[in-house]
Amino acid sequence: MEFRNHLMELRKQKGWSQEQLGERIGVIRQTVSKWETGDTTPEMVKLIGA
Numbered sequence: 502m503e504f505r506n507h508l509m510e511l512r513k514q515k516g517w518s519q520e521q522l523g524e525r526i527g528v529i530r531q532t533v534s535k536w537e538t539g540d541t542t543p544e545m546v547k548l549i550g551a
Contacts, residue, residue: 505539512537 502510512522512533519533528543535541 503539504542505537508533509537 512519515522517525518530519537520530523530523533532541532543536543
């Protein structure tokens with residue numbers, strides 16, 4: 502499974518919006534959206550901090 506699909510699946514399992522996920526890891530909603538569409542990928546430091 503690609504990262505973007507896995508991220509979206511996990512986020513939805515938690516019942517979080519893109520905005521809520523972004524707030525938890527310190528990024529804006531648009532960043533989460535770009536990760537989920539595959540436009541960009543997150544820096545590891547963002548994921549480790551989550």
